Amino acid sequence: MLEDNLWVRFLKRTGVGLAIVIAFFPIFWLVSTSFKPIDEWQRFPPVWISSEPTLQNYRIVFAPKAAQEFAAKQKGAISYKVSGSAWKAFGDSAVIAIGATIFSVLFGTLAAYSIVRFHTGGSSYPFQFLVVRMFPPIAIVVPMVVLFSILRLSDSYLGLILAYTAFTLPFSIWMIRSFIEEVPEELEGAALIYGMRPLQAFLKVTFPLIRGGVLATALFVFILNWSEFLFALTLTSGHVVTVTLQVANYVSASSGKLYGVQAAMGTISTLPVILFGYVIQRHLVRGLSFGAIKR
Amino acid sequence: MTAKLRLSGISKCFAGRDAVRDLSLTLDRGEFLSLLGPSGCGKSTTLAMIAGFITPDAGDILVDGARINDLSPRRRRVGLVQQDYAVFTSLTVRANLAFGLEVKGLGRSARRSAVDRLARLFDLGDVLDRRGGTLNMSEMQRVALARSLASEPELLLLDEPMSNLDAESRARLRGELRQLQKSLAQTVLYVTHDQAEALSMSDRVAVMRDGEIVQVSTPDDIYYRPANRFVAEFIGDPPLNLIPCDVSADAARMAIALAGGAVFHVSAAPIAWGRQWLGVRPHDIELVGEAAPGTVPALLRFVENFGARHVLHAEYASDLIRIETVSAARSIGETLHLRFSPERALLIDRSSECVVPFRPLEAAA
Numbered sequence: 001m002l003e004d005n006l007w008v009r010f011l012k013r014t015g016v017g018l019a020i021v022i023a024f025f026p027i028f029w030l031v032s033t034s035f036k037p038i039d040e041w042q043r044f045p046p047v048w049i050s051s052e053p054t055l056q057n058y059r060i061v062f063a064p065k066a067a068q069e070f071a072a073k074q075k076g077a078i079s080y081k082v083s084g085s086a087w088k089a090f091g092d093s094a095v096i097a098i099g100a101t102i103f104s105v106l107f108g109t110l111a112a113y114s115i116v117r118f119h120t121g122g123s124s125y126p127f128q129f130l131v132v133r134m135f136p137p138i139a140i141v142v143p144m145v146v147l148f149s150i151l152r153l154s155d156s157y158l159g160l161i162l163a164y165t166a167f168t169l170p171f172s173i174w175m176i177r178s179f180i181e182e183v184p185e186e187l188e189g190a191a192l193i194y195g196m197r198p199l200q201a202f203l204k205v206t207f208p209l210i211r212g213g214v215l216a217t218a219l220f221v222f223i224l225n226w227s228e229f230l231f232a233l234t235l236t237s238g239h240v241v242t243v244t245l246q247v248a249n250y251v252s253a254s255s256g257k258l259y260g261v262q263a264a265m266g267t268i269s270t271l272p273v274i275l276f277g278y279v280i281q282r283h284l285v286r287g288l289s290f291g292a293i294k295r
Numbered sequence: 296m297t298a299k300l301r302l303s304g305i306s307k308c309f310a311g312r313d314a315v316r317d318l319s320l321t322l323d324r325g326e327f328l329s330l331l332g333p334s335g336c337g338k339s340t341t342l343a344m345i346a347g348f349i350t351p352d353a354g355d356i357l358v359d360g361a362r363i364n365d366l367s368p369r370r371r372r373v374g375l376v377q378q379d380y381a382v383f384t385s386l387t388v389r390a391n392l393a394f395g396l397e398v399k400g401l402g403r404s405a406r407r408s409a410v411d412r413l414a415r416l417f418d419l420g421d422v423l424d425r426r427g428g429t430l431n432m433s434e435m436q437r438v439a440l441a442r443s444l445a446s447e448p449e450l451l452l453l454d455e456p457m458s459n460l461d462a463e464s465r466a467r468l469r470g471e472l473r474q475l476q477k478s479l480a481q482t483v484l485y486v487t488h489d490q491a492e493a494l495s496m497s498d499r500v501a502v503m504r505d506g507e508i509v510q511v512s513t514p515d516d517i518y519y520r521p522a523n524r525f526v527a528e529f530i531g532d533p534p535l536n537l538i539p540c541d542v543s544a545d546a547a548r549m550a551i552a553l554a555g556g557a558v559f560h561v562s563a564a565p566i567a568w569g570r571q572w573l574g575v576r577p578h579d580i581e582l583v584g585e586a587a588p589g590t591v592p593a594l595l596r597f598v599e600n601f602g603a604r605h606v607l608h609a610e611y612a613s614d615l616i617r618i619e620t621v622s623a624a625r626s627i628g629e630t631l632h633l634r635f636s637p638e639r640a641l642l643i644d645r646s647s648e649c650v651v652p653f654r655p656l657e658a659a660a
Binding site for chain 1: 346347348367368369371373374375377378379380381383385394395398399442446
């Protein structure tokens with residue numbers, strides 16, 4: 001172990017600090033904007049933290065009618081038209097993102113297990129999965145729109161769930177594959193010898209050891225699904241509205257985009273992800289460090 | 296109830312390469328047989344076929360005469376200890392030992408008494424309530440062994456079970472395992488690449504190479520009467536010396552001439568005249584004080600000191616040979632006088648690499 005001198009330590013701290021600032025600045029700006037009154041949204045020089053923070057943006061998100069009545073009593077209130085409901089958007093996104101995450105992780109686990117233990121599809125099979133991810137998504141979207149309209153899947157929950165599952169499955173397979181590879185095959189061998197069926201051995205011996213990894217994969221896939229915009233935009237037409245689509249709905253006839261309201265919606269929409277991450281945090285650490293397995 | 300195992304012409308091919316080729320082998324009830332060979336020789340594949348993890352492409356696996364090729368592992372009554380031990384790290388030792396019994400649906404009290412009996416046998420009483428992940432290698436090994444015997448297997452398969460242990464535990468366990476196996480009259484198939492384990496514990500040893508069994512015999516036979524050059528060189532520590540010799544013959548006897556003037560006369564043996572090999576174990580070479588008829592000179596190059604014995608590396612016939620001897624003060628560069636005795640030497644055919652039997656007539660010059 002080499003000891004760093006003062007200069008190296010200074011550089012390291014500065015580097016880490018810079019990385020944190022760069023990574024967190026957009027989040028800071030999002031949250032900050034969500035509390036700004038309308039005249040501060042695009043002001044130059046920028047308003048970092050509003051001197052008159054307001055909850056009006058959040059009111060518009062959750063209770064557009066009440067917000068309008070409230071605004072009528074204030075001077076300089078904006079006129080806006082809100083289509084769709086944030087509540088419905090959260091509901092739709094929850095159904096679609098959770099459904100697609102369950103499918104993706106379920107199929108991903110089964111496929112990864114088969115690839116690792118039975119060498120299904122040969123050695124290049126896992127790479128073939130990634131091919132889908134090498135196209136720019138927009139190239140896939142056009143034929144998907146046509147296909148979905150033929151199959152009558154457009155603008156439906158099932159349609160988006162299937163599209164998201166297909167899109168995230170390669171990630172699921174790749175991530176879970178690496179977790180399964182960490183589990184010694186001998187453990188399953190022992191379980192088989194001492195009386196278990198193959199599926200039982202997988203569920204009772206292997207799965208508990210990769211549970212943390214599977215949950216980490218689920219979180220990752222959930223974030224992808226929750227924040228997806230392109231498929232949601234092209235494969236729906238008003239009946240199904242996800243959170244990302246709802247953000248784009250906050251526009252005003254007179255003032256253009258309602259940045260503050262969009263920021264409020266954006267801030268709220270990160271909460272489920274943070275919550276999910278917090279709930280499985282204990283598993284994340286165990287899953288990613290693999291402390292449970294001693295070789 | 297311990298059983299008899301017969302492998303009849305089993306083969307397994309992976310990606311166009313024969314891992315095991317037409318292998319036949321019989322283990323008697325209560326026999327301890329080792330499959331010994333270098334890594335990649337197919338011994339673990341053979342074991343995996345008996346355990347049921349892989350299916351042979353051809354041939355039959357018979358336990359007490361019944362074909363078990365198509366049985367799933369859980370229906371085969373085998374116990375298995377693997378190199379990694381595969382102790383369930385999140386379960387307690389008690390749960391590990393009871394694992395097979397629980398899956399088989401044995402009652403609570405029956406499980407408890409079986410676990411207690413095994414814990415006594417393997418001295419695991421103190422760690423019964425600890426989790427598998429907290430054990431050291433030697434404890435894991437005992438847990439794995441105890442677990443494998445819990446369900447009273449017909450056949451116990453051990454796959455390099457000692458390779459993760461330190462030398463001291465290994466030496467102790469060799470004796471203990473053999474005693475236990477005898478007291479239970481348990482049929483054991485032991486896979487190893489360590490000749491000391493195979494020779495010291497087994498009733499018989501099967502030496503494997505490239506997916507085939509080269510020789511199956513008692514440890515004495517394997518050591519003193521190897522079938523060919525591979526077995527002769529693979530067994531023995533320090534390894535056998537292969538010394539070039541010239542074979543010639545007259546009417547009723549043959550002569551084996553070594554560089555430096557030593558000649559043995561032996562009975563006629565089925566070997567061609569000309570350059571062949573004489574295999575001599577390092578401990579079968581005698582050191583004599585001074586040059587005498589029948590001795591050959593060799594130049595001492597270096598000495599390996601093992602305490603009570605030394606292994607001398609000496610230059611003889613432009614090659615280094617090993618001589619194992621009691622320790623004594625020697626200086627590098629001195630000339631040694633070696634006497635080879637034909638009684639225990641092996642005559643090896645250079646073209647077929649087979650060991651050719653012969654009978655020494657006299658050890659004259």
